[in-house]
Amino acid sequence: MAVLDKKLQDEIETLTDLAYEKFLNNEIEESFILSEQAWDLYPDPKENWNEAYNTASSIVDDCLKIKDFERAKKWLNNMIMVNNNLHLNDEDLNFYLGKYFFEIGDYLKAKEEWDNAVSLAGYRVFEGEDPRYIDFYRHPEKYIKN
Structure with a gap:
């Protein structure tokens, strides 16, 4: 498993934190946009990054809270993709x-x-x-x- 560059990890964490704040403030779509931006920062192939699994699981949590099952399914598939490669979180x-x-x-x-x-x-x-x-x-x- 590779380790993300510190600067890139900080950018991802900043976007993730902003997404969390937006979600708490009921700015749901803005939250998901920021979360997707964080996901997009992971280098390809994304399934090589354990942190990508964590990002996807946070999005799934939010989707389940608001009962957005279609979006949850998409992000579960991303979790599956990462886990199928790394097998860290069966x-x-x-x-x-x-x-x-x-x-x-x-x-x-x-x-x-x-x-x-x-x-x-x-x-x-x-x-x-x-x-x-x-x-x-x-x-x-x-x-x-x-």
């Missing part, structure tokens, strides 16, 4: 996929992804997350109807 990626599937109501796929995440990292993957996720994982029958 359980994290499984957890994100589970969150996505849970939020769109595909509970069977959510359970499958979270089974994978838990098998790799245990229940700690649910720490600090929406309590609905662990509730679902422990009691899927409340959500999945035959």
